[in-house]
Amino acid sequence: MRKLLNRYDLSPVLTLAAGLALLAWVGDNPFNQDLFALAATYSLLALGMYIPFVLAGSLSMAYTAYLAFGGYAVALVATRTDWPMVAGYFIGAAASAVLAVVLGFATRRLSSFFLVAVTLLFAIAFEGWLTSTPEFSGGAAGIGGVPRMELFGVEMTRELFIPVLLVLVWGIGVLVDRLRKGVFGMVLRASRDVPVAVEASGVAVPTLRLVALGTGAAVASLGGSVFVTFNQAINPETFILHVVFLALFMPLLGGQSTAWGAILGALIVVQFTFNLGSVGDSGTLLFTIAVLVVLLIAPRGILGYLGILWRRLVPLESEKERTHGA
Amino acid sequence: MAHESTALLSAADLNKSYGGVRAVREVSLDVGPGEVVGLIGPNGAGKTTLVDLLSGTQSADSGRITLRGRVISGAPSRRARAGLARTFQYPQLAPDLTVWENILLGRLHRRMGSAWGIMRTAVRSLLRPVHRDDADEVDRICAALHISEPQRLWSDLTLGEQRLIEVARALAQEPDVLLLDEPFAGSDAEGEAGIRRAVATVSGRGHGVVLVDHNVDIVASLVERVVLMDQGAVAFEGPPDECLRSPEMRQVYFGTATAQAQQQDAADSARPEASATDRVQEEGDR
Amino acid sequence: MSPQLFLSIIEVGCFFSLLALSFLLVLDGAAVFNFAIGPYAMAAGLATSWLVTRLGYPVLAAALAGLAIAVVLAAVTDVAVIRPIEARLGGAELPALVAVAATLFLIEQAAGTIFGRGDFPGQPLLGFEPIALGSAAMSAPQVTLLVATVAVFALVAWWLRASRTGRMLRAVGDNKHAAQLLGLPVSRIRGIAFILSGLIAGLAGLLFAHKSGVSFTSGLQWTLWGFLALVIGGTGSVWAPLIGGMLLAAVQILSPYYFGSAAADYAILLVALLFFALRPSGLITRKVRT
Numbered sequence A: 001m002r003k004l005l006n007r008y009d010l011s012p013v014l015t016l017a018a019g020l021a022l023l024a025w026v027g028d029n030p031f032n033q034d035l036f037a038l039a040a041t042y043s044l045l046a047l048g049m050y051i052p053f054v055l056a057g058s059l060s061m062a063y064t065a066y067l068a069f070g071g072y073a074v075a076l077v078a079t080r081t082d083w084p085m086v087a088g089y090f091i092g093a094a095a096s097a098v099l100a101v102v103l104g105f106a107t108r109r110l111s112s113f114f115l116v117a118v119t120l121l122f123a124i125a126f127e128g129w130l131t132s133t134p135e136f137s138g139g140a141a142g143i144g145g146v147p148r149m150e151l152f153g154v155e156m157t158r159e160l161f162i163p164v165l166l167v168l169v170w171g172i173g174v175l176v177d178r179l180r181k182g183v184f185g186m187v188l189r190a191s192r193d194v195p196v197a198v199e200a201s202g203v204a205v206p207t208l209r210l211v212a213l214g215t216g217a218a219v220a221s222l223g224g225s226v227f228v229t230f231n232q233a234i235n236p237e238t239f240i241l242h243v244v245f246l247a248l249f250m251p252l253l254g255g256q257s258t259a260w261g262a263i264l265g266a267l268i269v270v271q272f273t274f275n276l277g278s279v280g281d282s283g284t285l286l287f288t289i290a291v292l293v294v295l296l297i298a299p300r301g302i303l304g305y306l307g308i309l310w311r312r313l314v315p316l317e318s319e320k321e322r323t324h325g326a
Numbered sequence B: 001m002a003h004e005s006t007a008l009l010s011a012a013d014l015n016k017s018y019g020g021v022r023a024v025r026e027v028s029l030d031v032g033p034g035e036v037v038g039l040i041g042p043n044g045a046g047k048t049t050l051v052d053l054l055s056g057t058q059s060a061d062s063g064r065i066t067l068r069g070r071v072i073s074g075a076p077s078r079r080a081r082a083g084l085a086r087t088f089q090y091p092q093l094a095p096d097l098t099v100w101e102n103i104l105l106g107r108l109h110r111r112m113g114s115a116w117g118i119m120r121t122a123v124r125s126l127l128r129p130v131h132r133d134d135a136d137e138v139d140r141i142c143a144a145l146h147i148s149e150p151q152r153l154w155s156d157l158t159l160g161e162q163r164l165i166e167v168a169r170a171l172a173q174e175p176d177v178l179l180l181d182e183p184f185a186g187s188d189a190e191g192e193a194g195i196r197r198a199v200a201t202v203s204g205r206g207h208g209v210v211l212v213d214h215n216v217d218i219v220a221s222l223v224e225r226v227v228l229m230d231q232g233a234v235a236f237e238g239p240p241d242e243c244l245r246s247p248e249m250r251q252v253y254f255g256t257a258t259a260q261a262q263q264q265d266a267a268d269s270a271r272p273e274a275s276a277t278d279r280v281q282e283e284g285d286r
Numbered sequence C: 001m002s003p004q005l006f007l008s009i010i011e012v013g014c015f016f017s018l019l020a021l022s023f024l025l026v027l028d029g030a031a032v033f034n035f036a037i038g039p040y041a042m043a044a045g046l047a048t049s050w051l052v053t054r055l056g057y058p059v060l061a062a063a064l065a066g067l068a069i070a071v072v073l074a075a076v077t078d079v080a081v082i083r084p085i086e087a088r089l090g091g092a093e094l095p096a097l098v099a100v101a102a103t104l105f106l107i108e109q110a111a112g113t114i115f116g117r118g119d120f121p122g123q124p125l126l127g128f129e130p131i132a133l134g135s136a137a138m139s140a141p142q143v144t145l146l147v148a149t150v151a152v153f154a155l156v157a158w159w160l161r162a163s164r165t166g167r168m169l170r171a172v173g174d175n176k177h178a179a180q181l182l183g184l185p186v187s188r189i190r191g192i193a194f195i196l197s198g199l200i201a202g203l204a205g206l207l208f209a210h211k212s213g214v215s216f217t218s219g220l221q222w223t224l225w226g227f228l229a230l231v232i233g234g235t236g237s238v239w240a241p242l243i244g245g246m247l248l249a250a251v252q253i254l255s256p257y258y259f260g261s262a263a264a265d266y267a268i269l270l271v272a273l274l275f276f277a278l279r280p281s282g283l284i285t286r287k288v289r290t
């Protein structure tokens, strides 16, 4: 039994089970469905943040713009073209990746503070731009009346779209976690901690970071796309700037050691900022305090400590099991 | 100059200043096929800076570097792909990678040498584990250098073991020229033997090695030619035994030439700080 | 260009310069870009307005309280956030950046929770008649901001040159370890840098709030402006932030004037991209001793 537990990575199974339990909780309660869709959006956002930020140590803050790219791409494709709506997902992801690479390229030789500054400035300018272009983006009112998506000939009602969201988020969670453990994630983690060594080994660290930034942006933009697919509308205020700070905190709070930590963090954010009626306005404040505490005294995050607990219960048999056996 | 045509690695007139400090001045260095060159000199002589300039970790203010007759320049990763590998005076190992994975880093430049290669590797790593031949090569290197328990983490290693892992990573690159920055500092007998094997492997393949060290004895036992640096410049170049006996060697390490040595010793006892501190520094560094 | 426009540039430029100077002090003393500086300024401005409009405090007392808040926030950032992170993780940059970002957001949220999430008008510190300058006139808040800016820059320049602590400041930021070995009081100097920076940021915030009001979310934008002004000016001298601030203000005021209302944000983004890509060390860099 112990051998079995250590041999296979159980996280996909465990997380799918947790997801299904969540699905049961959602049921046909419309408020819960809204929460679930938001949690899915935030999860994709957090997974997108996870790749460059946690794995590669590159912090981009234009994530609200990536969400908006994904969202507007879907809304525009659905209302202005007769292409299938899924095209919007790809367009948004590609545009986000390109933008992330361009902003990253401009600051590739500078300290990470510069990337943070330029990406925040972009996010601000982009929000302003959306408001000031009514012909294109619907201006401050945004784009409403987005038709429901059709998937394999089936119209995606809210109820039907919820399980699709679960599968999508879970699938991308599995992929991101595999990315972390595979060769690419390994090199990213090395480039975060010892960039000179990775450079000296022949892999260009700036290029590596740009690829990570582009991939992360594309994943996050999917979050915007699913949000619009579910809610059928978007405007410049849908993803306000402070969401990017929440996105930064999600993997920290959930735990950086696996991609699932990012998703856990996203769920906690939704709980704190939208579902805690009693604390009202101060939910975000409480959440931020929690993050700062984690940062200062509990840097492994929730899953990190759960992992330690798990190792106590199911110790490794031999050194060999410590990592995937190549 | 006669070397130039046959040399594997050839550096000419390298210069580098940090602010007002001229860390490397007008240094030229040739490394021939199968040759092991020792680079010695006191603290602050500019040895690490020279290695940095060759490997691209720092960019030279002026000078020219060729590898197999081709000019190499730009980022360290480019030079690594061209055939240079190096280790660091302060070992640079990724802390959350195992020993095995750290060595594997040395193999990856052939697959992740371009943006396209990086993206392909990213996609591939979603589906499949490490390439068979990369894994085999890392296993082979571990066996050859007697690196046991390759699944250990960085935090479990002694300084000497860390150096050995760095050498293994550099060896995994299959370089034309291997630059080792004080690989023996902090090593135990086993680590030292491993590093000697690595040097022998590289030079046995007809590739070059530059070996930086303070320990003149170790250097002398491994190299045919020594380059002595002092205050950024080359002070002497030749066979190790000649170097040891040369007036430059005394001048550099003891601040005085042979003829004045006794006089100086007498002066030292009266005013002990002057050259005694130099020696203490030397000792402290080993 | 109308004289009134010119006065606007001076006014906004003073604000940017003060923020950039606040950045520079912490950068010199602790080698960190303290992104929480904008929120210090916001907290001072917002607290002042809130005390005056909600609790009926006299303006000067409220302003002093606002400044005190900014100073305390700066000191707490250093002692409770940045130092522990540095102690645990060494000089690694990303953790410090994340901690500073978290602090920024925390101050913003705390201010929103305490003072409310609305817009507040700024409070004029001194009331006097506008001063006529040809066809234009400088209002009392504009004059106050200008005089304060000149005074702050002169004082800081004097402090860096003439006082022992000031002279040691740069040595500490350049190489904390070496400074410690030399026996410099690193911790004290660094603390002073943070406190001064909080004071200057707070002053900037409460003197500028009258221009466009202040709300709990103003801090982020202010941080970015100050950072950009610092990057444009460079870190080579105390006066560099002044130059950077004025140039950035010119861009910000003139671009909407020539290219329409939304142009200011685009122009600033463009300036940032250009500067980061081409001249990250700024216009004024420190001369290297040779």
Ligand SMILES: Nc1ncnc2c1ncn2[C@@H]1O[C@H](COP(=O)(O)OP(=O)(O)OP(=O)(O)O)[C@@H](O)[C@H]1O
Pocket (backbone or CB within 6 Å): B018, B021, B022, B023, B041, B042, B043, B044, B045, B046, B047, B048, B049, B050, B089
């Ligand atoms: N990054 C740097 N910034 C400023 N000065 C430097 C830097 N690196 C080296 N120096 C200076 O350049 C000179 C040469 O240093 P270098 O490290 O190359 O010497 P070294 O011969 O490797 O000494 P050691 O035996 O102590 O390793 C020294 O004076 C050193 O202080």
Ligand SMILES: [Mg+2]
Pocket (backbone or CB within 6 Å): B047, B048, B049, B089
């Ligand atoms: Mg050295």
